Amino acid sequence: MELILAIFIGLLYACGVYLVLRRSIVKVILGIFVLSNATNLIIFLAGGIKRSGAAFIAEGAEKIDPATISDPLPQALILTAIVISLGIASYILALKYKYFEVTGTHDLDQLSKTDQK
Amino acid sequence: MNNNNFKNIILENIVTLFMKVMVIYSFYLLLRGHNNPGGGFIAGIIASTGFIFFAIIHGTKALQNIIKFQPQLFIASGLSLVFIAAFLPVIISKEILTGLWIQTKIPVWGEFHLGTPLIFDTGVFLVVIGVILTIVISIMEVLKWN
Amino acid sequence: MSVLPLAILTPFTFIILTLFIKNVRTRNFLSVTLAIINLGIAIYILSAVNSSEMLKTQMGSWPAPYGITLVADRFSAFMLLMSAVVFLAVTIYSVQSIDYERLKNNYFLFTYGILMGVNGSFLAGDIFNLYVWFEVMLMGSFILISFGGERAQLEGAIKYLILNLISSLFFVAGIGILYGKMGSLNMADLAYKFSLTGDFPSLFEPSLILLLVGFAIKGALFPFFFWLPASYHTPPPAVSALFAGLLTKVGIYSLIRIYTLFLHYYDYFWNPIILWMGILSMVIGVITATAQFDFRKILSFHIISQVGYVIIGLAFFTVSGLAAAIFFLGHNMISKTNTFLVAGWVHRETGTLNLKNLGDMFNRNTLWGVLFFISAFSLAGLPPLSGFAGKYLIIKAGIENNQILVAMVALFVGLFTLFSMVKIWIEVFWKNTPKQEFSEKELPKAKYLPFGYMITGSIFLALAIIVMGVWAEPIAGFCEKAATDLLNNQKYINFVLQ
Numbered sequence: 003m004e005l006i007l008a009i010f011i012g013l014l015y016a017c018g019v020y021l022v023l024r025r026s027i028v029k030v031i032l033g034i035f036v037l038s039n040a041t042n043l044i045i046f047l048a049g050g051i052k053r054s055g056a057a058f059i060a061e062g063a064e065k066i067d068p069a070t071i072s073d074p075l076p077q078a079l080i081l082t083a084i085v086i087s088l089g090i091a092s093y094i095l096a097l098k099y100k101y102f103e104v105t106g107t108h109d110l111d112q113l114s115k116t117d118q119k
Numbered sequence: 120m121n122n123n124n125f126k127n128i129i130l131e132n133i134v135t136l137f138m139k140v141m142v143i144y145s146f147y148l149l150l151r152g153h154n155n156p157g158g159g160f161i162a163g164i165i166a167s168t169g170f171i172f173f174a175i176i177h178g179t180k181a182l183q184n185i186i187k188f189q190p191q192l193f194i195a196s197g198l199s200l201v202f203i204a205a206f207l208p209v210i211i212s213k214e215i216l217t218g219l220w221i222q223t224k225i226p227v228w229g230e231f232h233l234g235t236p237l238i239f240d241t242g243v244f245l246v247v248i249g250v251i252l253t254i255v256i257s258i259m260e261v262l263k264w265n
Numbered sequence: 266m267s268v269l270p271l272a273i274l275t276p277f278t279f280i281i282l283t284l285f286i287k288n289v290r291t292r293n294f295l296s297v298t299l300a301i302i303n304l305g306i307a308i309y310i311l312s313a314v315n316s317s318e319m320l321k322t323q324m325g326s327w328p329a330p331y332g333i334t335l336v337a338d339r340f341s342a343f344m345l346l347m348s349a350v351v352f353l354a355v356t357i358y359s360v361q362s363i364d365y366e367r368l369k370n371n372y373f374l375f376t377y378g379i380l381m382g383v384n385g386s387f388l389a390g391d392i393f394n395l396y397v398w399f400e401v402m403l404m405g406s407f408i409l410i411s412f413g414g415e416r417a418q419l420e421g422a423i424k425y426l427i428l429n430l431i432s433s434l435f436f437v438a439g440i441g442i443l444y445g446k447m448g449s450l451n452m453a454d455l456a457y458k459f460s461l462t463g464d465f466p467s468l469f470e471p472s473l474i475l476l477l478v479g480f481a482i483k484g485a486l487f488p489f490f491f492w493l494p495a496s497y498h499t500p501p502p503a504v505s506a507l508f509a510g511l512l513t514k515v516g517i518y519s520l521i522r523i524y525t526l527f528l529h530y531y532d533y534f535w536n537p538i539i540l541w542m543g544i545l546s547m548v549i550g551v552i553t554a555t556a557q558f559d560f561r562k563i564l565s566f567h568i569i570s571q572v573g574y575v576i577i578g579l580a581f582f583t584v585s586g587l588a589a590a591i592f593f594l595g596h597n598m599i600s601k602t603n604t605f606l607v608a609g610w611v612h613r614e615t616g617t618l619n620l621k622n623l624g625d626m627f628n629r630n631t632l633w634g635v636l637f638f639i640s641a642f643s644l645a646g647l648p649p650l651s652g653f654a655g656k657y658l659i660i661k662a663g664i665e666n667n668q669i670l671v672a673m674v675a676l677f678v679g680l681f682t683l684f685s686m687v688k689i690w691i692e693v694f695w696k697n698t699p700k701q702e703f704s705e706k707e708l709p710k711a712k713y714l715p716f717g718y719m720i721t722g723s724i725f726l727a728l729a730i731i732v733m734g735v736w737a738e739p740i741a742g743f744c745e746k747a748a749t750d751l752l753n754n755q756k757y758i759n760f761v762l763q
Contacts, residue, residue, distance in 0.1 A: 022427070022431070027423065030427060034427065034430050034431070034434075037431070037434050038430075038434055041434045041437055041438045041441070044438050044441045044442065045437070045438075045440070045441030045444070046441075047441075047445075048441045048442050048444060048445025048446075049441070049444065049445055050445065056156070058154070058155070058156075075444070075450075076441070076444065079393055079440070079441070079444070081160075082393075082397060083437055085160070086397075086400045089250070089404060090404070090407075090430065092254045092258075093404070093407055093408070094426060094430075095258075096257075096258070097407075097411055097419065097422060097423065097426065099261065100411070100414050100419060101419045101420075101423065104414065104415075104416050104419055105416060105419070110423075113420045113423060113424065191284055192284070192285075194284060195281060195284030195285050198277070198280065198281045198284070199281050202274070202277060202278070202281060205270075205274070206274070209270075213326060214267070214322060214323055214324065214325065214326045215270040215274075215322065215324060215325075216324045216325040217325050217326045218325065
């Protein structure tokens with residue numbers, strides 16, 4: 003399972019990097035989304051994958067055996083990262099829309115106006 | 120999309136019902152939080168999904184009539200709740216964000232458990248709804264999806 | 266109750282209040298007041314840290330390796346104070362400098378978002394928490410850099426956004442791998458576990474390299490600096506002053522923190538990397554700046570070169586080197602911000618920042634000329650300003666550390682900095698205004714600028730520069746104590762984990 007996930011993450015990173023290197027802004031943005039998903043999966047993979055229960059202490063019990071639950075911390079980290087990427091996704095799409103409205107182009111090569119002064 | 124002649128009465132009624140179910144369910148998730156799967160963030164996401172469905176069918180004007188306040192006000196009140204929940208323990212000289220719990224017995228209900236994490240979760244719930252509705256409403260208005 | 270959370274709660278309070286308040290004047294008043302309160306809190310934390318070595322808060326009363334910890338040692342307290350000074354000056358300046366439209370759209374909400382992120386990152390004792398504060402800061406800066414939606418701003422925003430997002434991804438991937446290997450996120454706990462591992466670096470290098478690259482992009486170090494000069498000259502001047510003062514410095518702060526806590530266990534691998542990054546940022550930043558003819562672009566390139574000084578101070582890894590790095594970081598925050606503030610005034614007066622079209626600003630307003638003189642020549646390193654003390658300490662540390670060549674390079678870079686600053690001085694303030702063949706439209710007439718908010722903010726920073734230059738000795742003594750604490754990381758570990 004780890005190996006499959008690792009290969010899959012590698013593929014996602016490859017796709018993300020390929021998309022980020024494109025000229026169209028839309029593809030760059032999609033590339034960033036793919037990269038952030040791949041990163042979330044890395045945290046998930048690094049936290050260790052095993053088949054075990056959720057980290058909830060049963061009603062009435064005082065504690066739980068750590069061997070029977072999976073580590074909840076990477077899930078919490080991924081949740082935080084997902085929330086952050088939600089905010090960034092909405093912002094970046096709005097920025098893209100505004101940029102297209104102002105300049106009428108999707109091409110990153112047109113971004114050089116401010117550089118040649 | 121700006122087609123006022125097109126009205127689908129079944130869709131409109133179903134989506135209204137759907138939204139109500141989702142909002143009520145989100146309250147259920149919010150209250151069971153802390154010790155069971157659920158909590159402010161999930162509840163907020165589910166509630167705002169209901170609102171988004173409603174907005175897609177009825178338009179943003181109708182949505183704003185339903186939620187009564189500006190979404191920004193949701194964010195502000197949610198943040199204030201978060202602030203209160205974070206600051207309450209400081210008043211009785213504990214570290215910030217420490218959970219305070221009240222446990223009482225209510226005759227019919229059984230054991231009753233209330234604490235600052237619930238206030239915190241409610242704050243998160245309101246912030247999530249506010250943020251998502253702000254995003255969706257402004258995008259829909261810019262793209263003229265009404 | 267510890268005082269540390271107040272540094273985060275103060276900006277948070279403003280963010281809540283400003284969402285309820287609609288009146289622009291009330292908001293302005295509130296923002297300046299809370300900036301002063303924030304400065305007061307920073308001074309209080311500094312004095313508390315100075316008397317009791319370190320402060321910590323365990324959020325939610327969960328003990329150290331499990332809960333989220335806020336820690337302040339001398340270094341963080343110093344950085345908090347400097348960022349509070351910069352923030353207060355920029356806030357006062359913004360009240361007049363930012364146009365009404367932006368103020369109405371809640372400009373200060375986002376600057377306070379940045380302040381919250383910056384204060385949080387300086388206090389974070391938990392590496393994932395550091396990432397979250399970085400993101401808070403970045404969200405504020407993303408919105409500010411595109412706020413207003415002019416074409417140049419949007420172009421700058423896209424470059425800034427994409428590269429910073431990628432750096433965040435590197436950072437968070439590094440954290441994930443580190444957590445998988447070490448099973449902890451608390452920085453003190455991580456450092457403790459690293460100290461036990463002995464000589465077995467290859468397991469950790471992927472995650473540490475990811476962290477280093479993440480911080481290097483944020484801090485605009487040598488191979489990763491290109492986003493900075495491409496974007497910092499596009500937003501309104503007050504915004505670029507805020508960015509120049511606060512954002513890159515947080516990346517450098519985090520780099521110093523992780524280097525002193527755990528990277529130095531594998532010194533033979535990391536030290537040359539850090540040293541060369543510092544030297545090359547210093548040299549390349551200053552040389553590329555000489556070719557520029559835009560006021561703010563020259564200053565942006567100088568940010569890169571000055572970050573290099575801090576990094577070579579870190580690479581010496583002695584008490585004197587780190588003390589010099591800390592001093593220089595503080596000096597650079599205030600001086601750089603003030604030069605950007607003067608650039609904002611020039612922009613407001615003439616509508617352009619191209620050196621070729623400018624001239625004769627000294628006669629228009631002498632006081633602003635003096636303010637520019639103080640801050641620019643502090644950057645170049647003239648006594649008795651703060652830059653002189655900073656550069657002196659760095660070069661002295663280099664010579665003490667037998668890195669004579671590095672010290673020589675630093676001296677030559679100082680010469681080039683002086684060249685750039687003299688260039689701006691002559692072109693903008695000294696020479697006569699050029700004939701109309703350069704600019705198409707007529708320059709607006711000199712406005713009589715009353716003693717307003719803009720100049721108050723700038724004077725405040727200039728006084729800070731002079732204070733830091735004249736009373737350099739006590740400040741350098743404090744930095745030396747801070748550096749001793751940083752080098753003795755066992756103290757930090759014991760304090761947090763006890």
